[in-house]
Amino acid sequence: MKILLMEDDAVLSDILLDFLRETWSVDYAFNAQEVYEHLETKEYDLFIFDINVLGQNGLELLEELRSFNNTTPTIFITAYRDTESLKKAFEVGANDYIKKPFELEELSVRIYNTKRLFNIETDKYIQITQNITFNKEKKKILKDKKEFSLTNKDTLLLAYFLNNKNRLISNEELSQNIWDFESQPSNATLRSHIRTLRELIGKEKIITIRGEGYLYE
Structure with a gap:
């Protein structure tokens, strides 16, 4: 929703x-x-x-x-x-x-x-690729008929990328929208979350723009 x-x-x-x-x-x-x-x-x-x-x-x-x-x-x-x-x-x-x-x-x-x-549908999977879908509310990815659980931050990151496709997103923007002010992540922490998502949905989906941020395609 x-x-x-x-x-x-x-x-x-x-x-x-x-x-x-x-x-x-x-x-x-x-x-x-x-x-x-x-x-x-x-x-x-x-x-x-x-x-x-x-x-x-x-x-x-x-x-x-x-x-x-x-x-x-x-x-x-x-x-x-x-x-x-x-x-x-x-x-x-x-x-x-x-x-x-x-x-x-x-x-x-x-x-x-x-x-x-209002019959608002919220429990649904979003198609990422032909064999990968994502359910934000369940915090799960369905890949080749196997379910993978996501952490809260990984879920929020993937949802943010999906809502901002084909747009350059800086580390700062991700930090400000996913983490609260008092617990801002280091660049290493952010890279770790990105690496986890890439392992599940494919490296080609989240592109690193060196020195600027990330692009979800």
Whole structure:
């Protein structure tokens, strides 16, 4: 399942991204403008929008998206606790609503409920080659009818490459999107993860661009 998260609180966004990316493919937007930039090239199964962001707020953004016939299921995050805000959220097209502060597990329950209500398919394998498929949620690769388990980081790395095919990705970009700020990997650690993936999916799929980064083909 592909999720787009809009949240302008740096601390909360880091926490949510770390949590959500353990299970799903998640892109991040700081504000409405960045949401539209993502939507120019990608489609999503679920939006998670904070209402209280700078500039165009979550309510205004969703109302505008619905006017463009975008029907992507949406969960709002908000600090508002009044009934009027709740009413407005559903009027503009929200499908669910979670109030701060909340437990991460509560958000997970709401995501799974939205998945169930909208029949969003998440348990599926992505074709990598004719004989190799990848399931992010199970953290497994199926190769020649044999299953191979992946670590969490290897899973996130492969998913990131698959979402950014034929684009040069620097070591810094991979580190910032896969690891949290306090546990940034060394280049040797990153190379070790890349080597593991190459052994499973083929050396030709992840190309090293010396001094610049990697390219997934």
